[in-house]
Amino acid sequence: MAHDLSSRGQDALAAAWAVLREWLQADLQGQEVFQLLVDEPDRGVRALAARLERTGIPGFTAEVSGGMLGKLVQIASAEAVHVHQDRGHPPGYPSRPAELPPDIAAFTGRVSELEQLTELVDTAEARSSTPIIVVDGPPGVGKSALTIHFAHMISHRYPDGQLYVNLQGSTPGLAPLNPIDVLGRFLRALGMDGKEIPVDTGEAATRFRSLASGRKMLIMLDNAASAVQARQLIPAGTGCAVLVTSREVLATLDGVAHLHLSVLSAPEAVTLLGKFAGEARVAADPEATSTLARQCGLLPLALRIAGARLAARPSWSLQALAGRLMDERARLNELQLGDLAVRASFEISYEALSAVYGPAQVSCARTFRLLGLLEGPDVSVDVVAALTGGTLGATDEALERLVDAQLLESPSPGRYQMHDLLRLFAREHAFRDDAPDDRRLALHRTFEFFLARARGASARLQPTDPRRTVQKADDEPWFATRTLALDWLEAERPNVVAAAQQAAAAPDQFGAIATQIADALFWFCHLRAYPRDLDVLGRLALATAQRLGDREGEGQSLHNLCIANLRLRRFDEAVRHGTRGLAVRRAIGDRYGEGRTLDALGRVHYMMGRFDEAVEYGEKSLAIARQIQDRYSESAVLCNLVPAYQAMRRYTEAITCGQESLTIRTELGDRYGEGRMRMSLGVAYQASGRLDEAIMCFEESLAVFRDIGDRYDEGRSLFHLAVAHGIGGRHTDAIEFCEFSITVRRETADRYGEGESLHQLGTLLRKIGDEDGARVRLEQALIIFEELGVPNAEDIRTLLET
Template sequence: MRYRVLGALEVRGGDRWISLGPAKWRMLLAVLLCHANRTVPTERLLDELWGEEGQPRSAGKLLQTYVSRLRQTLGDESGEVLITDKQGYKAHGYRLAVDAADFDAHRFEQLVEEGRRGLDRDGPEAAAERLREALRLWRGAPFQDVPPAPSVQAETARLTELRLQAVDARVEADLRCGRHASVLGELETLTAEHPFREDLRGRQMLALYRSGRQADALAAYRALRRSLAEELGVEPTPALQRLHQRILAGDEALMPSPERREERPAPARRAASRGPRQLPPASPAFTGRHGEVAVIRTLLEEQDRHGAEGADGADGGAGGASGRPVVIAAIDGTGGVGKSSLAIHAAHQLADRFPDGQLYVDLHGATAGLTALDPGEVLGRFLRALGVDGSQVPGDTDEASAQFRSLAAGRRLLVILDNAASVEQVRPLLPAGPGCSALVTSREMLTTLEGATHLHLDVLPRDQAVALLERIVGAERVRAEPEEAEAITRLCGGLPLALRIAGARLAARPGRSLRSLVTKLTDARGRLDELSFGDLAVRTSFQVSYDGFREGRRSDDQDAARAFRLLSALPGPDVSLPVATALLGLTPGRTESALERLVDAQLLESPDSIRYHMHDLLRLFASERAEQEDSEAERSAAVARGLSCYLATAQQAVTLLDPLRPWPRHPVEGAAVPLSDGAEAEAWLKAELRNLLAAVAYAVDGPEPVARLGVRLAQSLQWFLYPRAHAQDLQTVNELAIQAARRLGDLESEAWGLDHLAGAHWLRRAYGEVRACLEDALEIWRELGHHEGELRSLCNLADALCELGLHEEAIEVQQGQLALARKTGDLAAEVIGLGNLGRAHRGLGRPEEALTCFKESLEGARRAGNIHHEGFALYEMGITYMEQGRFPEGRTHLDQALPVWKQPGTYESWRGHTWSGLFPACMTLDIGPGPR
């Protein structure tokens, strides 16, 4: 097994990545990896998994269940990887056996140590390579998808600090190799993020001095000294003070040795004073994007390596320029995500690599009120900037492009093509010189741009979003209201443009609290109005992309514009292609074409081939456009079609999962998503669960037809949510369904909602609330003469009374249920009732009466062909035998029950109960659980 924690927690077995399941499983594996190859005591694991929320009474059994399921997931049923350390018959703790070579955190530490040893032995080239290899293992924050646990938080902090030390050591290695210019941009970012790390500031000062920027090196020292005095009341370390004095004195000994000086091609140095410098100012508030900047820097480092190889094999010429490929980085992303800021920031960091100049143009591909620039016009600007007389600039675009390529061929130029409309606009503007590079930004992914490396820019993660707010508003002010700052970043959706506007509004009103802005942004209908300041507006940024479809001439442009508007009305975090097809009332082909057009324009995101997600602020904008351009009747009809598709498919799915249960089927207009078997049904319900829950919450507040769809959808979700122990979701949807049913005067739906709400309380072990719900439901069933509902609620009430210790009362209720079941000929209800009656007898210490009931229940289940209740009867018999000390018989019955719970999508929560039931028998018989 291979484990990766330097980013999201991932496990690879053979040639496939393994899905790790629920959060508690990931927490357990993460804690064990934090203590790899060491035993973690059971008590420690319980504290780690439930420390803050409080351990449930069954925490010990749940831990055993999690261990068992984790072993199954890892393919380790024998327990040779996840090892149980025992004291007697009891598990004392668990140990995960991990090979250091298969664990990225251990491999990272090994490589860092090798790099440090290389530095100690004065082998900076090998050290730098080892440290780069170590840092390439990082994919993001450690354990980024694991809920917080003490061990995980401590290990995350340790690894993060070690990474910073590795970066520092790699920079030192590069400096020893004479690559001072190459690290300047990186050091600028690092010192901004870690302003009090004096080792990093010292390296920045040295790199600046070696690059001929003595004044900047001294200014960096003064800035640090001022910050230390103001914030901490201390002076820089003596070592840094000595470095400052040596730089002040112009100490030549600080320069690298000749064999390690960073070489530049001679023609580039000669042309440095003549080249154009067209870069706009970099944003002082630029924050984050370290991964993207690192990718661009790496591309250019590889370009330099190719150049060096070309120089080694050349017989002369311009410094081996022929070995360098042209580097093209194409940055795409939605409006306001910070593409231009990234390109300009990276260009400033890398400007020293391009001594012949930096050319910049805003191509107006997505600028409100402006037409995209013609490539011929841009080429004229570039040629004149490179010294061509205006009268000599060709009027033909192809000729001008050829002349531009000829001029660039012998130079090292950086070309920034900002805000591009299309590949056709960009292609004539690209240099072909082997020492040249281009950064291109566009809202569309320029997939047909030959030789380009594509960088998709997403919204800022939470920590970087808060950091951006701090840079604009001031760190002190933001840190004084941390919860409000988090709320602002959430309401802005992490979109840099929105955060810049929010920050600017606060900066313009230094006396106002962050809370006042949160209050305004919380009103969804006015949020886009608030996200407008000066010449910046989120709405305007979105409008440009939308107008491209609204006014477009392609056949699918109008479909895309309509899809964008109507998708905003459907609740849920995302939408699948089949549901979108129902919502829009189009063919699947037309729907997919429209959605993919929106993805290309960055108005939708598509994490896979059939699911689509809209950013929160884009959803608000789309909703505005829908209200302006679509009638209320059209919007309502579209939503009804989408909700009907959800309901029809949910009813189909739960029927496939449990075909023997008489599900309440309601006629639904509209087609369901095709599902062929229980596995597909399970996968669909899991993928759509957040959308289905959102649909219920939305629908129950709607007009009567929509509200009924919501109530029926809540009913359909019952037997998906209950076996999987989704207690909170189950409680929420049924409380909503009950309120809607009462508003509609629908007594039957109200009774079903009460019965299902009792199931949610059951999962929380709130048996008193279970009893209250069921007694309310029984009143309605009897008023309606609804025998099926009455039988079900009586069974559940008897079970609840047993849990409350009221076994005699439970027997009385259950005998009434059995009488009604036999009177109405309901064999399934009789089977369940006999099982409940057996549990009541067992609770009173009557094992023989209990076994008689369970045997009758088993016989009835087999006559009815109901495998699920056959499994329940076998399970109850096994437990009863074990309580009597009859372990072999108990083992036999539990073995027979286990295959039922192993079926995909069927009573998953009972599988763990059956396994835990096997443990006492297995320990007594000195055998392992499972089929013999």
């Protein structure tokens, strides 16, 4: 504050300080007046000011009248006592504690968090209120390290000292400290004789608030167990700042600002490993370092242990430790060193579940354990209710209490996720505390839940497909609208894929359900352009069906893999899987499946430019559909025959097929099929020179696909509109549609489609004279087609050479 004084005032302060030092050392009366600063700060300041004024220091009175020097005298007096406190001042003499632990030498990152903490302190002080900040987070995330580092950053702002206590809220082997014991420590640190410290908690807290009043002190309450434990240790009034760390949120503390701490970013994790293991060592093997950081879950405690283990073993490579951590069953055993252990840190929070919530809440611990059995990235309340067999209300309550205990995180309302290392810890306890049958039933309930919901959602998306008409036992659909079905599938897709993979890993118990889950999710992944998920699901379903001798499942999985590889433009693989699937379906007499796989092979051959084969497969498929009176398959095959006939310049047959298919799909109420048919019919009209009818069909198909949420085919419709407008000479409209299609195709990871649209845009830009823009787009298209290994690349090279 001295910089706010005038030059004359600063001279007065320096002279007052010199007198004050001499006075406090020699004058017993000065010590008595100083006692007033402890008991009655305002009277103490006035007494000191009167004594200094009598010394006749020039300019002193004017500064006192301004109210500033009085505060400075108070601060200076505290500094003077601190300098001379080793000379044996009388009891009650104020002291200047400096109890913060040493700053963290290996502290890394947390730039954003430190900025937030600084802003919280600045904001509180600007409002003349006491900054009280609670830093909460899961075990091992570095709450204490961050807060101690921040406390050292701002300690100069609190010249009356720093108080620190570890409240032992999550210290292995130690019970949380009682507030009266902590208050006793604080009062002694502030100069009170131990014999005078009250034994009553309320009285001791009052005395502490009196001693802290008027001071500028920093108080750190580390590792708080609860709001009740911390509440009595917070001073009243202004001047002090309080930093609290806890695994609990401590939401019931009044006037508190909260900072939730999560794991480090990947670059921060790598840097922290380097500080322990050696920066050169880390830089020499970035791939192993990245793997090791992921295996530690970016958790500071785990990273610190891993780095320290490497430091103690200079001959080990990072790859060697990463290899030891590869086995999830042994990972927590590896992440311990000396008195540091990730498992021990987690154990405190787990054991506290019953201690905090009581015997009636053992469901919290059971829910936590069973969650460790699941592989997905997150869970919803209804999924966990299926896992535990509980009601939605009880499940929601248990999940929220696990969030409060920092054993779960809730990234959005109703959704929960668990840190990878906590998942391993929970799984350990599930295998230790829950019977094998209980674990198996919990997983079976969850897999059945995912299967039923995925089937129900798929049936809502494609109600006219006879294979997907599945409803609840009470005949009430789970999803009242198509939008609800799409939203559920979009949210749960990663979890359903994970469930299928987990079920497939235990074929003896869950093999059949793995194949069924994979097939149930097929339509959505096809609709929303997730071809890699189609490939993953198809492969695991095929392997499982073959192990179980499930020929029907094998045929369906091969069919799905044919479609997946078609979407990935891996045509030879698509033909191989389709041909094998066709043989299986013929062997078991599955006429419906045989017809669908013939249709799929026709589509693959069309994409390969083998139009005669495409028509041959399509006509065989159409004959089966009509023979078994499957109107849905008949309309689908007619739709797929349109481009094949058109490519052979058999326009009349193409348009006839298209019109027949559109009639059937309209009768069935098949909106997706209607959209696809209008798009195919538009291509046929365009090829035959009926451009206006083509554009109308493309516009209608675009409207359908946007209405049903089919992003993949939305991109295709936009592309066809660009081509049609380009043929009609409306280049501005054509370029706009082309740019829209590029955006959609990038968003749906349709690499071939993106290249196709870039090719078209380059051609359009060249027509309007923008050679530079055209070259950029064509070169981008060339890169994509070369990556995919498709013949289109040669066409692009020819264009770039002209």
